[in-house]
Amino acid sequence: MKTITGAKKITSIILTVVSMLCMIAAMPPSTHADTANALVTLIESFGHGGEGSLFASCSNANLLTVTGTVTGASGTLSLNINAKITVIWAADYTGTDGPLIELSGSGTFEIQWNGTIRQTGNVPAPAIQCNGTNTVNVHGTVSSESCAAILVSGAKTVVNVYSGTVMCKRGSAIVLDGAGARLNVSGGDVACLSPKSFSTAVNVGSTTCKVTISGGFVFSMCKTQIYGTGDGTVIKLAAASQLMINGTGVLCAWNTPIKPPTYTAGSSTDLVVNEGVNVFWANHPTYGYTCIAYKCDNSDTGSVYEIAGVTVKENKTRPYTA
Numbered sequence: 001m002k003t004i005t006g007a008k009k010i011t012s013i014i015l016t017v018v019s020m021l022c023m024i025a026a027m028p029p030s031t032h033a034d035t036a037n038a039l040v041t042l043i044e045s046f047g048h049g050g051e052g053s054l055f056a057s058c059s060n061a062n063l064l065t066v067t068g069t070v071t072g073a074s075g076t077l078s079l080n081i082n083a084k085i086t087v088i089w090a091a092d093y094t095g096t097d098g099p100l101i102e103l104s105g106s107g108t109f110e111i112q113w114n115g116t117i118r119q120t121g122n123v124p125a126p127a128i129q130c131n132g133t134n135t136v137n138v139h140g141t142v143s144s145e146s147c148a149a150i151l152v153s154g155a156k157t158v159v160n161v162y163s164g165t166v167m168c169k170r171g172s173a174i175v176l177d178g179a180g181a182r183l184n185v186s187g188g189d190v191a192c193l194s195p196k197s198f199s200t201a202v203n204v205g206s207t208t209c210k211v212t213i214s215g216g217f218v219f220s221m222c223k224t225q226i227y228g229t230g231d232g233t234v235i236k237l238a239a240a241s242q243l244m245i246n247g248t249g250v251l252c253a254w255n256t257p258i259k260p261p262t263y264t265a266g267s268s269t270d271l272v273v274n275e276g277v278n279v280f281w282a283n284h285p286t287y288g289y290t291c292i293a294y295k296c297d298n299s300d301t302g303s304v305y306e307i308a309g310v311t312v313k314e315n316k317t318r319p320y321t322a
Helices: 006-026 036-045
Strands: 051-060 063-073 077-081 086-089 092-095 101-105 108-111 116-119 128-130 135-138 141-144 150-152 158-161 165-168 172-176 182-192 200-204 210-220 225-228 233-236 242-245 250-254 262-264 271-273 277-283 290-296 303-306 311-313
Touching: 036 051, 036 063, 036 077, 077 108, 165 172, 172 182, 182 200, 200 210, 210 233, 210 303, 225 250, 225 271, 233 250, 250 277, 250 290, 271 277, 277 311
Parallel strands: 063 086, 063 092, 077 101, 086 108, 092 116, 101 128, 108 135, 116 141, 128 150, 135 158, 141 165, 150 172, 158 182, 165 182, 172 200, 182 210, 200 233, 210 242, 210 250, 225 233, 262 311
Antiparallel strands: 051 063, 250 271, 277 290, 290 303
């Protein structure tokens, strides 16, 4: 057996230490940011490359809240969240590169009603990318101009849309690529505002994913299919993935004309919805904007979704009733 002695042994030890230090330095900051206190330090020291600041504070050992305003962010804030930790996002965060937020670990990330994460650049990048087994709860606004607003690549990640808006202007608003990932929409809006034939509100890439729509409004400016395995549907499914629609969930497809259209109030021209839903074009009686009004047969109240670039002619025989 070869024995290292003297200077050679010291040199070997030094090289080993240097190698370990290099490995540690190469690790992303989020690797060490598992505890709530560590996450606070990471978030407040993060060099986002834009203007403004993020502030983070702990309510207890397992709960922290992020506030502040940032515009023009160009870096990725990577958060490795432990299983027992919840990060409440109440900040207004806008960036041009991405992903703006990258999640790993198995903790919870919750966008509060006043929280926003908006990717406004032309580079195809999501606002939020989920690489772990996290739970993402949406009550606020998540959007992307050029890619998915929420991209799920981690296995068994759960996305819950309770209220607020998840929106994209290209591609799909939510992409589920992680094995066993789940999407539950019980309120709010999930929408793709692109008339391209491949655009979808939800794109399911894994056969083991499950989507449940029990409330809210899921919308795409595509063709006339509300779900299926092909492009141009509101929800594009993988071959063996599961979709459940119940409660007051609404899937709506707008077969968008090439030229700005004119519709008659009360008509449902170019609109397709799931069974048990009434939908029609309208002008909002209070605020005046053009909208899609909808109401489920099993609900006493309806709601609206604002649509720009459309003219709706009044129809006295069928006024706005949503």
